[in-house]
Amino acid sequence: MSETGAKPWDHAPILLVEHLTMRFGGLTAVDDASFSVGGNDITALIGPNGAGKTTVFNCITGFYKPTEGMLTLNGSDGTPFYLERLTDHEINAHARVARTFQNIRLFPGMTVLENLMVAQHNVLSRASGFSFGAILGLGQFARAEHDALDFAKSWLDRIGLLSRADDAAGGLPYGDQRRLEIARAMCTRPRLLCLDEPAAGLNARESEALSALLKSIRDEDDTAIFLIEHDMGVVMRISDHVIVLDYGKKIADGTPDEVRSDPHVIAAYLGVSDEDAAALEGGP
Amino acid sequence: MAYFLQQLINGVTLGSIYGLIAIGYTMVYGIIGMINFAHGDIFMVGAFIALIAFLALTAIGVTAIPLALLLVLIIAIGLTAVWGWTVERVAYRPLRESFRLAPLITAIGMSIVLQNFIQIAQGARVKPLQPVVTGGYELFQQGSFTVIVSNIQILIVVTTVLVMTGFWLLISRTALGRSQRACEQDRLMAALSGVDVDRTISLTFVLGAGLAAVAGLLYLLYYGVIDFFIGFVVGIKAFTAAVFGGIGSIPGAMLGGLIIGLIETFWSAYFSIEYKDVAAFSMLAIVLIFFPTGLLGRPEVEKV
Numbered sequence: 001m002s003e004t005g006a007k008p009w010d011h012a013p014i015l016l017v018e019h020l021t022m023r024f025g026g027l028t029a030v031d032d033a034s035f036s037v038g039g040n041d042i043t044a045l046i047g048p049n050g051a052g053k054t055t056v057f058n059c060i061t062g063f064y065k066p067t068e069g070m071l072t073l074n075g076s077d078g079t080p081f082y083l084e085r086l087t088d089h090e091i092n093a094h095a096r097v098a099r100t101f102q103n104i105r106l107f108p109g110m111t112v113l114e115n116l117m118v119a120q121h122n123v124l125s126r127a128s129g130f131s132f133g134a135i136l137g138l139g140q141f142a143r144a145e146h147d148a149l150d151f152a153k154s155w156l157d158r159i160g161l162l163s164r165a166d167d168a169a170g171g172l173p174y175g176d177q178r179r180l181e182i183a184r185a186m187c188t189r190p191r192l193l194c195l196d197e198p199a200a201g202l203n204a205r206e207s208e209a210l211s212a213l214l215k216s217i218r219d220e221d222d223t224a225i226f227l228i229e230h231d232m233g234v235v236m237r238i239s240d241h242v243i244v245l246d247y248g249k250k251i252a253d254g255t256p257d258e259v260r261s262d263p264h265v266i267a268a269y270l271g272v273s274d275e276d277a278a279a280l281e282g283g284p
Numbered sequence: 285m286a287y288f289l290q291q292l293i294n295g296v297t298l299g300s301i302y303g304l305i306a307i308g309y310t311m312v313y314g315i316i317g318m319i320n321f322a323h324g325d326i327f328m329v330g331a332f333i334a335l336i337a338f339l340a341l342t343a344i345g346v347t348a349i350p351l352a353l354l355l356v357l358i359i360a361i362g363l364t365a366v367w368g369w370t371v372e373r374v375a376y377r378p379l380r381e382s383f384r385l386a387p388l389i390t391a392i393g394m395s396i397v398l399q400n401f402i403q404i405a406q407g408a409r410v411k412p413l414q415p416v417v418t419g420g421y422e423l424f425q426q427g428s429f430t431v432i433v434s435n436i437q438i439l440i441v442v443t444t445v446l447v448m449t450g451f452w453l454l455i456s457r458t459a460l461g462r463s464q465r466a467c468e469q470d471r472l473m474a475a476l477s478g479v480d481v482d483r484t485i486s487l488t489f490v491l492g493a494g495l496a497a498v499a500g501l502l503y504l505l506y507y508g509v510i511d512f513f514i515g516f517v518v519g520i521k522a523f524t525a526a527v528f529g530g531i532g533s534i535p536g537a538m539l540g541g542l543i544i545g546l547i548e549t550f551w552s553a554y555f556s557i558e559y560k561d562v563a564a565f566s567m568l569a570i571v572l573i574f575f576p577t578g579l580l581g582r583p584e585v586e587k588v
Contacts, residue, residue, distance in 0.1 A: 061476065089475040089482075099476060107469040109582075110462075117459075118466040119477040124459040145459075188478045 007254070009038030009241050013074065014192050014224045015060070020069035022055050022248075029055040031248035032069075037192070037241075039074070042218050042225045044235045046259075047245035048268055053228045054102070056245070057194055060226075061099045062088035073097060076191060093122050098190035100181045102197045108170025112161055112180060115169050116152035119187035124148055155183040159213065175206040182213065186221065193217065195227040199234045207231060211238045236260065244268065286426035291553040292546070297437045297506065299545020300444035304499035305522035306529070306537035307451070308492030314468045314532040315488050316380075318387045322371055322394035324519015325402075326493050330364040330500030331510045332402055335413055338504075349416060360497040368493025369486055371398075377482065395515070402512040410511045417505055440502045447498050448538060451491070455534060464488060468532075521548075521561075524568050530581020539579060543567075 013036035022030040030052040037043045045053050058064045060071055060083055071083040073095045081095035091097050107115050117124075124144050156162040159179040164172065169180060178198060185193055198214070199207045211234055217223050229235050235242065235256070242259040244252040246268040252259050259265055305327050312320040337359040338352065346352050375390040420434030455461035466474040467484050475481045503518070504510055525544040529536025544564050551563035571579065 087475075088472070089478065089480050092476050092478040093480070101473075105470055105473045107466050107473070109469055110465060114462055114465075118462050118474065118479065121459050121463045121466075122478040184477065 007241070009041055009043070010036050012039045013037060014039040015226070016070075016072040016074070017056070017060075018070045018072070020056065020059060020071065021067050022052070022059055022064060023067045028248055030059070030245075033245065033248070033250045035243050035250060035253055037224060037226050039224050040218065041240040042214060042227070042238050043241040043243065044239040045226065045228050045243050045245065046230075046232075046235060051245040052248040053245055054196060057099065057196055057228065059084070060194060061097060062086055062091045073192065092188055092190075096189060096191045097194065098185035098188045098192075099194040100185055100196060100198065102200060104174075104177045104181060106169040106177055106181060106184070108168065110169060111166050112156065112169050112172065113152055113165040115180060115184050116155055116187045117148060119184045120148040120151065123189070152187060155187060158216075159183050175202055178202065178206075179210070179213065186217065186223070190223055193223050193225050195225065197228055197230060199229055199231040207234055210234070214238055286424070286429045286431050287553070289423070290429075290431050291549050293431075293433050293437060295546035295549035296542065297440050297545070298549055299542035300440050301499045301502050301506070301541075302518070302522045302525045302545050303538045303541025304444060304447065304495045304502075305518065306525040306541045307448075307534055308496050309523050309526040310529070310531055310534060310537040311488050311492050313526070315464065315485055316376070316387075317384070318376070319391065319523070320376075320489075320492075321388070321391040321519070322375070322398060323492065323496060324522065325395045325398035325515035326364060326368050326371065327496040327500050327503075327518060327522075328510070328512065328515030329367050329398060329402065330360050330493070330497035331504045331514065332406060332411075332500075333363045333497065334360040334501040334504050335411055335510060338413060338416070353416070357498065357501055360501050361494045364497035364500070365490045365493045368489040368496070372486055372489040377485075399512050399515065406512065408512060410509045412509050413504055415508060436505055440506060443498065443502060447495065451495065452534070454491075460484075460487060521564065524564060527578055528568050528571055530575075530578025533578070533580045533582070536578055536580035
């Protein structure tokens, strides 16, 4: 493990994971993992299948209560949120962490636009006096609704789906659904966006567009990105910081170049399949 | 022809009441996938609250009928909503993550509790209310038969249309409605999008109970007598209406209520009044053979 002093992401971390351990009966899915996620970075979590990557995500977003360890998210005004103590809804609404899943989970029966409006529920329901004002058509609610609509439309424009705003989300092509999921997560105004394999199933052109989108989120939206990804091309191209897990343990943590040449990582990937190792080595 | 028209008027009136209750069944099923068997009894509680409110208002001297009706409506909706909220909080929320049958059983338990509570607290005898809304219009006369539409029937249909329109706007236009539909489709994802799922489910029960209270008041005004047991039969009919229209579908519940009301009325008018329930339930069986998901229901999509 090549940890020489403090790295850039240690200075202003948005998420601090300390001694995270998750056991399911006799199985230790995550074993004493500690790392930090930088506030202005794209951080990638990689590792062979079954390394415990999704389990880490599930701990961060409140699906699992970690067996041991602490997950501290630094709020915008410096208040720490201890994620292991919050429910999934509070993690999104208060700590402002959003996530997507490996398989697409849009609200398929609602329109594309409505999917983005649901995600702004918190902003809206505060403004509307929890919807009862809405029936009376209060001005404040109308304004908030109008702002939310503008925000949703700006995101549709950004992902190129403005013309399909009123179509059912379930009817979109796969690649569009992926981007819509990211837009929906962004509509919750997150400070940390966790993406579980966003490039899975995308073709080369689509994953190029995805990379550009993720970079623009990092640079323009003041949102840190934490992603799990198997497409090493995407990982090496966009990440500022790569963390490698194998059998639940952290085996490497550094810049893409450091990680690429780390012997532990090469061994872990070679031990799984030649193909993954080749991809790791062959990344641009 | 005149007789038919009269039965149509009667059927629509009855169907309106069923429709209001059916929405409560269908919304709860849509959002948490359970049949709230206590909903019929929430309707009954709503009718009792309306009756008590009437008597109390008369006692303190509020005798102007439109004002009294409005006050009773507000009181009944408010207090019944509290009952609906409490039932969910006490009997269903603790079992949210339990196996599917558990909340169904507590629902039946809750239904028995409510019936017995009202039976003990209010007595088992039927409670009459003096006719509050009287009079009506003679539409036309055919032979010796006069088609009458009474003021109470107009009141019931108009109230139902207004309440359902407001409710429909709430579901389709507001943040609450959107989050409710989101919870219906994917509760976990809704939570991760910042929707407070527990509060949304509570509000669903509150809304359902509010509509049931409106139905309770209208039932009380229409029939003039209530007892602690009305929730059972009317509740089962409304549940049938919800299934008929496609459970989980709100327009389906409205349509189902109307159709069940019409079937019951026409069967009583043209065949035999004793078999009206048999007719309604047989029609349900027939519809389910040809439309297994009900008239407006969508096929259940298994979530993976």
